[in-house]
Amino acid sequence: MTAGLTTAQLTEKHRPTLDQALDAIRTRAYWSPFPEHPKAYGAEGAVPGSLSAAEGRAAFEALRGGRFELDQPGTDGWAGAEVSPFGIELGIEYPHPAVDELLPALRAAMPQWREAGPEARAAVCLEILTRINARSHEFAHAVMHTSGQAFMMAFQAGGPHAQDRGLEAVAYAYAEQVRTPGSADWSKPQGKRDPLELRKEFTAVPRGVSLLIGCNTFPTWNGFPGLFASLATGNAVLVKPHPRAVLPLALTVRIAREVLREAGFSPDLVALAAERDGEGIAKTLAVRPEIRIIDYTGSTAFGDWLEANARQAQVFTEKAGVNTVVIDSTDDYKGLLGNLAFSLSLYSGQMCTTPQNFLIPRGGIATDAGPKSYDEVVADLAAAVQGLLSDDARANGLLGAIVNDQVKERIDAAGRLGEVALASRAVENPDFPGATVRTPVIVKLDGAKPDAEAAYFSECFGPVSFAVAVDSAADAVELLRRTVREKGAMTVGAYTTSPEVERLVEEACLEECAQLSLNLTGGVFVNQTAAFSDFHGSGGNPAANAALCDGAFVANRFRTVEVRRPA
Amino acid sequence: MTAGLTTAQLTEKHRPTLDQALDAIRTRAYWSPFPEHPKAYGAEGAVPGSLSAAEGRAAFEALRGGRFELDQPGTDGWAGAEVSPFGIELGIEYPHPAVDELLPALRAAMPQWREAGPEARAAVCLEILTRINARSHEFAHAVMHTSGQAFMMAFQAGGPHAQDRGLEAVAYAYAEQVRTPGSADWSKPQGKRDPLELRKEFTAVPRGVSLLIGCNTFPTWNGFPGLFASLATGNAVLVKPHPRAVLPLALTVRIAREVLREAGFSPDLVALAAERDGEGIAKTLAVRPEIRIIDYTGSTAFGDWLEANARQAQVFTEKAGVNTVVIDSTDDYKGLLGNLAFSLSLYSGQMCTTPQNFLIPRGGIATDAGPKSYDEVVADLAAAVQGLLSDDARANGLLGAIVNDQVKERIDAAGRLGEVALASRAVENPDFPGATVRTPVIVKLDGAKPDAEAAYFSECFGPVSFAVAVDSAADAVELLRRTVREKGAMTVGAYTTSPEVERLVEEACLEECAQLSLNLTGGVFVNQTAAFSDFHGSGGNPAANAALCDGAFVANRFRTVEVRRPA
Incomplete structure (x- = not known):
């Protein structure tokens, strides 16, 4: 382990932001901790330690035509053939998972993560988001050249706005877990006899391994909420990107693993599952017994398939609608x-x-x-x-x-x-x-x-x-x-x-x-929503079974185990 | 309409109890508003307007051998053949539903109920529970002679303890709905230009008709949480009791309808679906498109069937386990x-x-x-x-x-x-x-x-x-x-x-x-849980997919619809 940050330090660093996020989801007023203007980044920008436009571009270019190393266990080869909608080949290869080796590693990482508790997990998630934020210019190119979004949109929607949605999910996850106290003393009067007295301990426990099935058009914006909601509630997350939009989520996984390791946790709480052309690995992964949560954005056909077949998992889908x-x-x-x-x-x-x-x-x-x-x-x-x-x-x-x-x-x-x-x-x-x-x-x-x-x-x-x-x-x-x-x-x-x-x-x-x-006639558009204030989807019509973000999006990603004993 | 109570009056009457319940689920200390001792009821007891032991028994006896009238629409005959595990025939007949007529009536009742909002709905639910509580002695006999519980247990578990679990569900449902404010003003700075400004309104909307599939052994204790969670979140509830334990839930439906009517709502928000011998009406109802929520307690086989087949609904099951x-x-x-x-x-x-x-x-x-x-x-x-x-x-x-x-x-x-x-x-x-x-x-x-x-x-x-x-x-x-x-x-x-x-x-x-x-060695037993403090089941192992009661039990019974417009 490097000279990492303790969770106490991370908590001290990020607790004010978490509190602001918790306040924002209650008031639903405008708020964002991640500047959306590209000029806020780089040595002269407001965001400390962030990459400038030129540095972000250089970092992206340096990734092209190489192997994207991740030190995750259970790698049996390399996969990747992304071609930018703007016509350039990325030429990046990613580790291909040996699932039978990788999934047990994810499971093994969870008990320590569970023990850390909701606040430490939130702090680690915020550190991951903060480091992603500092590299928004690099992410912008990664999102642009996988989704086909123009640069400014890739920067904003793929960068700060996606980070906002990730943070929003962390805030909901934290709030949900601490609704029940860590412990309680229970004393039931018995008339003239002594009261019945118990000491009760309540622990938020993860469901298991969470599978994120990413989409081509918004790999980070649609991916971060599920990823961070699951991680913040104690689960390990296996990230299966769309084969045409791997890079933004591979960068995410690398940063997450780096932060987890520095904070003293197993990096295997977050891993990548890149697939070979036409492999359809999502279908295999989705029905594995280890997978207990699935987040999916994509076609109605596969979303319906997941809902019908991945019965061992909580399945959150965003499919298609007719707006x-x-x-x-x-x-x-x-x-x-x-x-x-x-x-x-x-x-x-x-x-x-x-x-x-x-x-x-x-x-x-x-x-x-x-x-x-x-x-x-x-x-x-x-x-x-x-x-x-x-x-x-x-x-x-x-x-x-x-x-x-x-x-x-x-x-x-x-x-x-x-x-x-x-x-x-x-x-x-x-x-x-x-x-x-x-x-x-x-x-x-x-x-x-x-x-x-x-x-x-x-x-x-x-x-x-x-x-x-x-x-x-x-x-x-x-x-x-x-x-x-x-x-x-x-x-x-x-x-x-x-x-x-x-x-x-x-x-x-x-x-x-x-x-x-x-009656939108100005600078707000029907197709845009703001984290902490607007709900994305309702979760109540066939277009999606979940909304970003609300209590239902996080409440069933963990369960509460009670241990009670005589006081 | 009789000279009913306004929802404002009901809110004033019950808001203190709701607040105490909200506090109890946060602290998980001991609390109950419904006395568990039979002597608290009757003219000399602490509970105003409640039936005494003798009055409760008389009320039960008066129901035997007769038709249990409910003025609900869509009745095509009568059903019922309960025989007490204690050996006496109840001889009560209940209205049998004409489903194609009854379900639209339930749906039609919902918009007004939705408009009433979370606080008014909670107040009406508390009034229903309060009236049920006053008739705990009558319920005790109804539960005893359907479940086979001895009198004292039927009184406590089927009466005040079940009422506690119902109130707990109302508290969770209320808390969940008011996490998002009714409205918000959103103002996003635009540098030197005018800020973007929107007025947003958020409304908790019901999923649809909720189906309660009751069980034989704990018709009220296992039935109330789902019934009240769904009703409090704006849904109509169709109550399908176990054919051998109809009476406790029929009484519940009657009281709910009476309160709803008095408070100015459609009584059709709660209706009974009693079935004929061997009819298996739950299987038919469970896959109706109108049914969007199902609460079930019973065998693993049928619980698994519901989870696999009632895909249009949120399905909450308590099945069997090996303790x-x-x-x-x-x-x-x-x-x-x-x-x-x-x-x-x-x-x-x-x-x-x-x-x-x-x-x-x-x-x-x-x-x-x-x-x-x-x-x-x-x-x-x-x-x-x-x-x-x-x-x-x-x-x-x-x-x-x-x-x-x-x-x-x-x-x-x-x-x-x-x-x-x-x-x-x-x-x-x-x-x-x-x-x-x-x-x-x-x-x-x-x-x-x-x-x-x-x-x-x-x-x-x-x-x-x-x-x-x-x-x-x-x-x-x-x-x-x-x-x-x-x-x-x-x-x-x-x-x-x-x-x-x-x-x-x-x-x-x-x-x-x-x-x-x-290490339980005193007066608390592994098989008993206390509402507001203990979780019943975890929702995370094969015995049950839900716990009583937590955020996950209520969060997906409603959705939040946002309407935004320029400020």
Whole structure:
């Protein structure tokens, strides 16, 4: 062991931040300990010991074309073939796990971690997050070149915002574990006889090994909550990244192992399971008896498979939904158009929260700029997107790259689904000529036509959205209800100046359990949520069985064991 | 509507009790608002407006031989054929549900209940519990004559202790819902520009209809936590009692409906689903799409079926386990024997928490009365049980009646499993000549013999226990570990004066997730837990996937929906 930090030192260092996080999840006011501006990092920035932009880039480049060493046990070879959506090969190889050797090592690491208790575990988790934060510029490149996010988004969403979500999970995990005291004296009166007296001790115990199944588009943002919730509640975590987005989570695992070792714990509490091409190792791991918790973000098909088959585990899934925006009326038509254009363009609509269906009354809508027909609304939205992305540099900065061929195929096929209101344009990226960069498609559909339903009633992941003509606002709300109930939704948006329509939409979201953004016309977008304040998903409709983050996300990752004895 | 209580009045009335309950689950000190002594009830007792012993008996008798009217919708006939384990026919018929009519009524009742909010819902639940409490003497007879519990136990466990567990669930449900504030103002700084500002509203929303599948032995004690946890979190609850233990839950449903109506809510938030003989209605209801939560206590086979098949619902199960007591050494041999004899005798061992396997080193144990050989320990335990039950009146008061023929068959078959150290004796019950009353059997088994494992390594529900000879304390701990891991356990007990053995047992319970009682020699028994302080089950071994009561028991019964709009 190196001259490591004691858990007492780590607790002293991080307790104020933990307390602020605990306060933030109670008040849900704005708070973040991790600056989102790139300039906050580096020698001249506010974050001590952090990598500058140049250092982060250099660190990323130094990783390329090499073996990513991790000193974890149970390695039987090397795997990895990441190619950036921006067209460059990463050429990094990661240790491939010998599962029968690796899983027992994870299990063996847990008793000492359990004994450390909730506060020490939280402090160690915060130290891991703090070190990740200091390397946000390195993570930004790792996230950019695996997800296809443009640099600024990769930096923010893949860096500080993901770290916020990780910290939020630590705070929930800590709060949940300390709801029950470590010990209690129990004295039951017995009338004239002596009272019955017991001394009781309560210990939060882990469930077992937790499996994180990472996704391609948001490896850290979607991965950190489950990873840190499980680690903070005493479990060991096996990280199985998406084969096309290994690097951000491999860096995470390396830092976690480094901190754990320095703090005197077994580094095997966190390990990587990189897989060979087409190996499908998640399916094998998910049903191992050692795996007692699974966090998953990805396709509905595999999420459903996990829920049905990984019966030995608590399974937390974020799958797919059909996000809907009801457009009834507005007092800020320009703001509406600009806001939605941005939502559609950001990361080429490759977010699980990007709107897909715009429900617009065929009779048009009332706006501060006068009544607008359905056709006008669609044309104006198309023009707003076009305007936003007319400059290639700005377009590249917003769109990023198309993450995989399936998304590209969906863009190319969208024109067959209906009348194209906005065609997708290929954008050149001068820095990365190999990148596939595409602007969004908007397709017009008539909600009354049964054959249109096949298109708008299933998820079309990527920059394809549907302007669905409906009979009325009430009709839109009915379709919204049916969509959320049957297909799920990560987000719902609505624009209306009518208290009655607002009430109908709210009631639909309350009854069908969907998160609602109303009348967003400024710098907040329906597809973005803020840690400590907004819930990501509801956990109550088919899009996801969990929300980030709440009590339910952490409460069943551990159990409380009571030992009682006569006082 | 009658001149009902407003929710504001109910909140004022019950808020102090709720606050005390919230405090108790935080400190886990002794607390109960519901007196456990029968004399606290009636005109001269401490509980205002409560039924006396005579009034309770009369109320019960008045119900016999009649139709139990409930004004719930969707009734297509009558069902019910309860026969008391004490030998009398109840002759009560209950409404039989037309499910397709009843379930929509439950769903329709929910929006208003959701709107009432967590505090009003908690107050209404407390009013229901308070009215149930006032009728504890009536419930005692209902529980006695369905479960076979002797009167005093039926009164306490089926009355105040069950009410405590219900209140505990309400407290957890309330605390969980108010962790997120009703609203928040969010303001994110934007450097020199105006901050981004949002107004956010958070609403706890129900999952849907909750199904309670009651059990025969503890209809109220095991039923109230799920019922009240679901109701307090905004769900409607359909109560499906065990066909042999309908009355206690039918009374509960009637009182709940009465209170709900008086408080201005739809009584259809709680309804009964009594079934016809052999109908198996639970299997049909459990997979209905309306059912989003299930609480179940009963056999492992059906519990496993529910977990595997009711995929649309959150399923909370308490199944069966093999409860184990390690006997290594003691400094109060007499106390040990007396304590275990009582645990074996109470309700003829028909508790999910009753010890089944006593693991005793074949070389004997050290005690304050000198070393005792394995044979001596077993003989002394048998003698202690015999002594405790030598007087028929006392035996009847402790044992109650055998709940069903399967238990009786197990008693009669126990002698074939090994050497009988204590044979079961039939006890006459002068008050109820039709009752089957039997004392416990203790069978000696050699843990080293493979053929003995078939007996001690599966649950033998009822008054049958095994004195298993093991090689050493370490061997006992290994068998304990394997038993908990593979068969589950609701309770573990241990007697030892050795710090090393104590440590081994504790570590086994922490790692295998079982609740441990150490060295109980007085008036607290391994098979009893106290609400607000002890956890019933751990939710982390095969005996149960939930514990009563903790955050995990309530957190996923509702979801939080956020509505955000520009400030």
